[in-house]
Amino acid sequence: MTIEMLNHDAIGNQCQELTALLTRHTDGKGDGSHKTDIDQLEFARESSVSAALPLLCQPILGIIIQGKKKALLGEETYCYGASQYLVVSVDLPLSGFVVEATPDKPYLGFKLNLDPRQLCDIIAQTIPSAPKKEDSVRGLFVSTADAPLLDCALRLTKLLDTPQDIPILAPMIVREIYYRLLMGEQGEAVRQIATSGSNMQRIAEVIQLIKADFTQPMRVEDLAEKVKMSPSSFYHHFKQVTSMSPIQYQKQLRLLEARRLMLAENSNATTAAYDVGYESPSQFNREYRRLFGAPPSRDIARLKSS
Numbered sequence: 001m002t003i004e005m006l007n008h009d010a011i012g013n014q015c016q017e018l019t020a021l022l023t024r025h026t027d028g029k030g031d032g033s034h035k036t037d038i039d040q041l042e043f044a045r046e047s048s049v050s051a052a053l054p055l056l057c058q059p060i061l062g063i064i065i066q067g068k069k070k071a072l073l074g075e076e077t078y079c080y081g082a083s084q085y086l087v088v089s090v091d092l093p094l095s096g097f098v099v100e101a102t103p104d105k106p107y108l109g110f111k112l113n114l115d116p117r118q119l120c121d122i123i124a125q126t127i128p129s130a131p132k133k134e135d136s137v138r139g140l141f142v143s144t145a146d147a148p149l150l151d152c153a154l155r156l157t158k159l160l161d162t163p164q165d166i167p168i169l170a171p172m173i174v175r176e177i178y179y180r181l182l183m184g185e186q187g188e189a190v191r192q193i194a195t196s197g198s199n200m201q202r203i204a205e206v207i208q209l210i211k212a213d214f215t216q217p218m219r220v221e222d223l224a225e226k227v228k229m230s231p232s233s234f235y236h237h238f239k240q241v242t243s244m245s246p247i248q249y250q251k252q253l254r255l256l257e258a259r260r261l262m263l264a265e266n267s268n269a270t271t272a273a274y275d276v277g278y279e280s281p282s283q284f285n286r287e288y289r290r291l292f293g294a295p296p297s298r299d300i301a302r303l304k305s306s
Contacts (some may be wrong), residue, residue, distance in 0.1 A: 014150040015083050018065045021157045032195035037163055038170050041156065047102065052095040054291060056256055059114040061070040061177065062086045063145055063153055068100035074243035080142045081148030083150070087186065089193040090139040091211060092206045092242060093252035097264070099136055110153050112177065116193050116204070122178050123191060136200045136240040137189045169290070202227040203241045206234075210246065212254040215277035220246055222224045253293050254278065257271070262300045269296035 026034055026045040034043045044062075052072060068081040072095040080086055080102070088094070101107035144152075152217065156173045159166050181190045192200040206223050223246060224234035238246050258272040273284035285295055292299045 011083050011145070011150060014147065015065060018110065018150070018154055018157060019108060020112065021154075023106075025157075025160060025239050026108070031106075036160055038156065038159065038166055040113045040115075040174060041253055042111045042113075044107070044111060046098045046107040048098075049101055050098045052293075053068055054093065054252075054256060055094045056253065057088050057092050057094045057096075059090065059116065060086075061112045061181065061280040063110040063150070065108040065110055065166050066105065067095060067098060069098050069107065069109070071096045071140070073138075074248075076243055078140065078142045078260050083145050084142060085145050085179065086140065086142050086147070087190065088140050089114075089116075089189070089200070090241060091207050092139055093249065093256060094140070106185045110157070112156075112174070114178075117192065118175065119178055119182070119193055119289055122175065122182060123195065126179065126182065128186075136198075136203060136237045137192055139200070139241045141189055143186045144183065146180075146184065149184065152177045152180055199229075199237045200241055202229060203238050205268075206238065206246070207242075207249070211253065214252055214257070215275070216276075218250060220248070235246065250282065251287060253290065255288055258284070258288065259292065259299070262296060263303055272296070
């Protein structure tokens with residue numbers, strides 16, 4: 001009991017110190033995501049609750065320092081708050097939104113982009129004979145940060161005050177963060193991200209193939225063949241990792257890109273629909289409204305005015 005209380009106190013103190021640092025580094029910069037002098041590291045700040053924002057999320061570690069957030073993956077909802085973290089291990093279409101934040105006590109988040117190649121290197125050194133698991137795990141999970149992981153986040157953040165130390169010390173601390181994730185309670189899930197030949201890595205390979213050519217028609221059988229899996233096994237593992245079928249995954253990529261084209265390049269809905277691979281504008285409008293909650297014209301007008 002005494003050890004648990006000491007750990008709890010340590011985590012509380014680390015979160016307080018991180019809150020002060022992130023507040024200082026984001027003060028006066030407004031809401032949103034803020035890059036830092038450390039390439040992989042960004043801070044998030046929101047002074048009010050936010051609406052769900054669908055996006056394609058690449059592999060990240062996100063630690064909430066203050067406030068609460070929800071992430072939607074398909075039909076699943078993940079809730080997490082201060083001193084909890086989310087790991088996304090493959091590119092996933094997500095909707096994320098802040099559910100607890102005020103101007104006096106804003107939502108603050110620590111976000112580190114993950115590199116599976118670095119994980120591979122650490123796995124090879126620390127767990128060279130780790131057995132391969134046949135079953136895949138979800139490409140997203142939420143867990144509670146322990147004191148060693150928060151200590152890494154704290155030391156990495158403090159480097160921003162001594163920029164001359166960043167080139168040497170930042171890579172060492174990032175490497176330690178990977179190690180802490182591998183040794184933590186979600187270690188098996190993290191391990192599968194970078195275990196050569198694992199089913200999860202095969203699904204990650206297919207995800208890159210779909211991303212590279214998502215405007216074209218695809219067949220599940222062809223994708224399965226590329227990674228040497230049977231169609232039924234491939235479908236099972238793809239859904240296990242992403243919570244959706246390959247066709248649903250492709251559809252979300254198309255809709256996200258169409259939204260980007262209308263917002264950033266002023267394409268109209270029909271042109272955007274054809275550009276991302278739809279043959280029927282009416283079908284595009286129906287599926288767009290289902291994902292974003294409004295038809296294309298109204299959704300884009302709202303985004304441009306916000």
